[in-house]
Amino acid sequence: MTRPRISARISAISESATLAVDAKAKAMKAAGRPVIGFGAGEPDFPTPGYIVEAAVEACRNPRFHKYTPAGGLPELKQAIADKTLRDSGYRIEAAQVLVTNGGKQAVYEAFATLLDPGDEVLVVAPYWTTYPEAIKLAGGVQVDVVTDETTGYLASVEQLEAARTDRTKVLLFVSPSNPTGAVYSPEQVEAIGRWAAEHDLWVVTDEIYEHLTYGDASFVSIATAVPELGDRVVVLNGVAKTYAMTGWRVGWLIGPKDVVKAATNLQSHATSNVSNVAQAAALAAVAGDLSAVAEMREAFDRRRRTMVRMLNEIPGVLCPEPKGAFYAYPSVKELLGRDFGGRRPQTSAELAELILEEAEVALVPGEAFGTPGYFRLSYALGDEDLVEGVSRVAKFLTQAR
Numbered sequence: 001m002t003r004p005r006i007s008a009r010i011s012a013i014s015e016s017a018t019l020a021v022d023a024k025a026k027a028m029k030a031a032g033r034p035v036i037g038f039g040a041g042e043p044d045f046p047t048p049g050y051i052v053e054a055a056v057e058a059c060r061n062p063r064f065h066k067y068t069p070a071g072g073l074p075e076l077k078q079a080i081a082d083k084t085l086r087d088s089g090y091r092i093e094a095a096q097v098l099v100t101n102g103g104k105q106a107v108y109e110a111f112a113t114l115l116d117p118g119d120e121v122l123v124v125a126p127y128w129t130t131y132p133e134a135i136k137l138a139g140g141v142q143v144d145v146v147t148d149e150t151t152g153y154l155a156s157v158e159q160l161e162a163a164r165t166d167r168t169k170v171l172l173f174v175s176p177s178n179p180t181g182a183v184y185s186p187e188q189v190e191a192i193g194r195w196a197a198e199h200d201l202w203v204v205t206d207e208i209y210e211h212l213t214y215g216d217a218s219f220v221s222i223a224t225a226v227p228e229l230g231d232r233v234v235v236l237n238g239v240a241k242t243y244a245m246t247g248w249r250v251g252w253l254i255g256p257k258d259v260v261k262a263a264t265n266l267q268s269h270a271t272s273n274v275s276n277v278a279q280a281a282a283l284a285a286v287a288g289d290l291s292a293v294a295e296m297r298e299a300f301d302r303r304r305r306t307m308v309r310m311l312n313e314i315p316g317v318l319c320p321e322p323k324g325a326f327y328a329y330p331s332v333k334e335l336l337g338r339d340f341g342g343r344r345p346q347t348s349a350e351l352a353e354l355i356l357e358e359a360e361v362a363l364v365p366g367e368a369f370g371t372p373g374y375f376r377l378s379y380a381l382g383d384e385d386l387v388e389g390v391s392r393v394a395k396f397l398t399q400a401r
């Protein structure tokens with residue numbers, strides 16, 4: 001019998017659709033084509049200078065040339081505990097923090113630590129592409145709670161309750177959301193948290209966009225809003241989005257001590273400590289103030305308003321107002337099956353491909369986020385490119401017959 005070269009578990013992992021679109025757009029650009037990319041999920045700002053300086057200094061410190069504790073530098077764990085109290089009013093000890101290789105590793109380790117095969121996780125769709133793979137790898141079963149533009153992509157307690165079974169162990173809660181930019185109001189956060197507590201569910205809450213909310217929307221941590229959840233909360237976070245530090249790869253997981261200890265054991269065999277230089281940079285970031293993110297937020301807010309207005313002016317495109325993160329998630333369902341100069345794309349993936357070829361604009365189709373019929377556009381790019389890119393999309397889409 002010939003055995004498969006790649007294990008079934010790993011063959012089942014799909015390529016990250018967002019990174020794939022980004023790679024294709026970059027390849028076209030490298031070939032000299034003037035592609036504008038709305039695919040990337042990262043701020044277009046440089047990492048603030050004082051953070052970079054802390055890393056430079058760390059490079060010269062012999063202590064950082066050696067292994068450090070697998071779960072993170074003690075001073076960084078304490079700074080994360082302090083920052084969590086400052087930003088979300090959530091009081092934790094340093095022993096409840098695990099420093100990870102970006103928020104992504106925190107996502108993976110949270111599910112690997114909490115799930116046994118067959119345990120169900122409620123996931124609100126549209127969802128970020130990494131969650132399904134992390135849940136699947138842990139042997140968990142994802143149960144989708146599908147939302148759409150009519151509710152601004154917000155799930156209700158009734159919808160969650162309809163999806164709950166006696167195998168449900170975890171609710172994944174993400175606000176502000178990637179890919180929709182949806183932000184739950186404090187009342188909605190409380191109602192959902194209380195429902196989860198009532199049914200003894202664990203809540204894994206991804207708070208990586210906590211500082212990017214706009215207008216009257218504001219972030220509240222479900223961990224503080226609903227003390228009844230007790231210790232069944234795992235918070236995921238990181239420096240990537242708040243401090244324009246996507247490449248530094250520092251995130252963290254906060255949870256009860258037994259969960260953190262178990263996840264640290266996993267990490268100690270998989271990757272050990274996160275690069276000490278990156279941890280020193282993260283320490284400067286979280287111990288510092290929030291002025292850099294305040295500046296970015298102002299630029300994002302301006303771009304957000306421009307993008308949403310321009311998108312809604314395109315016939316057949318419907319874009320609810322995103323209240324957080326840096327993504328717009330318009331529906332293009334009305335345009336599917338229409339004629340674009342002899343081509344009739346039937347899916348948002350086909351339409352995105354056509355737009356990339358013909359208008360030289362990269363968008364991520366909703367297929368990547370569990371809801372075909374939509375596009376995700378990041379507005380974390382320069383104002384001029386943003387206007388030029390959406391204008392090209394508008395010009396292309398208005399030829400629909």
Ligand SMILES: Cc1ncc(COP(=O)(O)O)c(C=O)c1O
Nearest residue numbers: 041102103104178208238240251
């Ligand atoms: C919702 C969400 N969580 C977590 C992450 C992880 O970010 P990183 O691994 O770069 O820290 C991202 C990045 O795109 C995200 O959008």
